[in-house]
Amino acid sequence: MRHLCMPEGLCANDIAKLENIISVTRKVKRGDALFRAGDRFDALFAVRSGSIKTVITHDGGREQVTGLLLAGDALGFEGIEDGEHTCDAIALEDSTVCVVPYTLFERMCRETDALQRRLHRMMSHAVNRESSHVVRLGMLRADERVARLLLDISSRLSRRGYASSEFTLRMTRDDMGSYLGMTLETVSRTLSRFDKLGLIETQGKFIRIRDFDGLRAV
Amino acid sequence: MRHLCMPEGLCANDIAKLENIISVTRKVKRGDALFRAGDRFDALFAVRSGSIKTVITHDGGREQVTGLLLAGDALGFEGIEDGEHTCDAIALEDSTVCVVPYTLFERMCRETDALQRRLHRMMSHAVNRESSHVVRLGMLRADERVARLLLDISSRLSRRGYASSEFTLRMTRDDMGSYLGMTLETVSRTLSRFDKLGLIETQGKFIRIRDFDGLRAV
DNA sequence: CGAGAATTTGATGATGATCAAACATAGTGG
DNA sequence: CCACTATGTTTGATCATCATCAAATTCTCG
Numbered sequence: 001m002r003h004l005c006m007p008e009g010l011c012a013n014d015i016a017k018l019e020n021i022i023s024v025t026r027k028v029k030r031g032d033a034l035f036r037a038g039d040r041f042d043a044l045f046a047v048r049s050g051s052i053k054t055v056i057t058h059d060g061g062r063e064q065v066t067g068l069l070l071a072g073d074a075l076g077f078e079g080i081e082d083g084e085h086t087c088d089a090i091a092l093e094d095s096t097v098c099v100v101p102y103t104l105f106e107r108m109c110r111e112t113d114a115l116q117r118r119l120h121r122m123m124s125h126a127v128n129r130e131s132s133h134v135v136r137l138g139m140l141r142a143d144e145r146v147a148r149l150l151l152d153i154s155s156r157l158s159r160r161g162y163a164s165s166e167f168t169l170r171m172t173r174d175d176m177g178s179y180l181g182m183t184l185e186t187v188s189r190t191l192s193r194f195d196k197l198g199l200i201e202t203q204g205k206f207i208r209i210r211d212f213d214g215l216r217a218v
Numbered sequence: 219m220r221h222l223c224m225p226e227g228l229c230a231n232d233i234a235k236l237e238n239i240i241s242v243t244r245k246v247k248r249g250d251a252l253f254r255a256g257d258r259f260d261a262l263f264a265v266r267s268g269s270i271k272t273v274i275t276h277d278g279g280r281e282q283v284t285g286l287l288l289a290g291d292a293l294g295f296e297g298i299e300d301g302e303h304t305c306d307a308i309a310l311e312d313s314t315v316c317v318v319p320y321t322l323f324e325r326m327c328r329e330t331d332a333l334q335r336r337l338h339r340m341m342s343h344a345v346n347r348e349s350s351h352v353v354r355l356g357m358l359r360a361d362e363r364v365a366r367l368l369l370d371i372s373s374r375l376s377r378r379g380y381a382s383s384e385f386t387l388r389m390t391r392d393d394m395g396s397y398l399g400m401t402l403e404t405v406s407r408t409l410s411r412f413d414k415l416g417l418i419e420t421q422g423k424f425i426r427i428r429d430f431d432g433l434r435a436v
Numbered sequence: 437c438g439a440g441a442a443t444t445t446g447a448t449g450a451t452g453a454t455c456a457a458a459c460a461t462a463g464t465g466g
Numbered sequence: 467c468c469a470c471t472a473t474g475t476t477t478g479a480t481c482a483t484c485a486t487c488a489a490a491t492t493c494t495c496g
Contacts, residue, residue: 078346080338086346087349106334110327110328110334111328113324116327120298123338124295124299124341127295127341127348128296130349133348134282135282135284139396139399142483174443184442185443185484188442188443188444189445192444204442204494390473390475402475403453422462422475
């Protein structure tokens, strides 16, 4: 049972080719950076285990969490444009990623159209991921944003075959707040309220969703 | 002097190839859709003249403007993932776009690595565009968002060789508000205040920037 | 286990939303 | 081409949401 870093099917032949170039994995310790803004871009990454946040550091030191990557998610596409990464990627827990050397991968994509299609879909997915985040930030109230985040994580986990109703979110409340465009206090209060309402159960970073429809209706 | 839809250099040979497949242009009348969410995705587009907004319609009819595309900008990448578009693209004024048939383009990208690199950079750019919008929505106050939008448009225009200090923004205040995650009233008030402060001059949709540093410092 | 970090909860206040009404602009048909 | 009507904009008054400041409590990990 081998783990495929970049899931969803290719034909056996293509998979073999792919495995050749993504045989390299890299471990990243909790709190360490997989890459930093300004680092030379030379590889894409896929989260194999653990989770990673992407952070943009604004002039003045203010930081914003712009992305949350779970096992199975690919990252690094932002670096292609100018050949250097535009954000920091920080491990939220000890994690493992597959390393996909970019120029090699690009060449393979020219040879294999299935692989090319796959890369394009991944990049398109990255666009859509950002775009739904824009919607979340742009037209939802604080409690709606929190509810959506929980549902989003849940559905991403279930798509990957993990339990969808309970998980441990390694982000701090501060990270969640930064990601959702609100303060850590508001995140905390919102989670407490959801708990009191019977929508979820929280014990620190562990979260269990008790009432999916209720959350959707927030 | 021919207009190249997708600017920035390729070698003469590649340009010739490219021009072959992007010879088709399409006119879109103000208010009409270039494509709608759910439409089959089969081409990428590049704005040749005019401007276009992308809109996501939330369940319940609420709409959010997620993107603003000016002459020279490419759009449609969100459709690659599932083969159908995920947002509406609406012309803000009578506009012209180049049509780039996708499968054809994909094939060409496998043949010409310069073209492939170009496509990848465009998609990466699309990711970064969304991502800076996330930052704008996530960590800025209302007036900072408006200031950033104006500066952003200005720098995009100047990069394309247009006047950078005055332009006519075809969006309504409502569109701007939706794009910036605030109400049209707040947009209007903010612009009025900037005007009184001498940062800009406004006459309806026409805007002249008088004090770039002032705007940056908002 | 203990110290530093993270979380929770409360009290207060500011930013921006909402409601409302006057005013301006642009698009249409006579 | 002008007048008329729609639509868009501005400005004001009030209110709700969420940020800020603060302090007590609980986790976590080295």
